[in-house]
Amino acid sequence: MYLQHDGAPPHYTRHVRDYLNESFTNRWLGRGGPVAWPPRSPDLTPLDFYLWSHMKTLVYESKVDSRAPLRDRNFAAAEHIRNHPNNIASATKSLLMRAENFIVPGEGHFEQLL
Numbered sequence: 001m002y003l004q005h006d007g008a009p010p011h012y013t014r015h016v017r018d019y020l021n022e023s024f025t026n027r028w029l030g031r032g033g034p035v036a037w038p039p040r041s042p043d044l045t046p047l048d049f050y051l052w053s054h055m056k057t058l059v060y061e062s063k064v065d066s067r068a069p070l071r072d073r074n075f076a077a078a079e080h081i082r083n084h085p086n087n088i089a090s091a092t093k094s095l096l097m098r099a100e101n102f103i104v105p106g107e108g109h110f111e112q113l114l
Contacts, residue, residue: 001027002028003020003024003028003029004022004030005028005029005037007031007032007037012032020033031054049091050087050088051081055074056089058073058076058077058080058081059074059077
């Protein structure tokens with residue numbers, strides 16, 4: 001398993017990076033890590049373009065009034081996602097298609113848009 005670290009300033013302390021080096025030796029991506037990745041990168045991971053928005057849709061289907069129902073909805077949404085692994089598998093497979101749509105024919109890479 002690899003961990004993709006976001007590199008946000010609060011998450012970039014020496015303490016955090018030491019923990020990642022110990023827990024994910026040579027298996028974490030991010031600013032200052034063994035696998036370089038720019039901070040706040042507009043990467044095309046399934047977590048970014050599918051999972052978080054899907055989870056928010058499930059959690060905020062109707063208005064939440066207090067902390068306990070919000071916590072319960074978060075757990076229920078996570079359980080729903082866990083019980084439907086084909087959705088994440090499909091999103092992961094679409095990553096290749098999404099990347100290919102950005103590649104300029106004959107150049108083999110795509111520009112990061114800001």
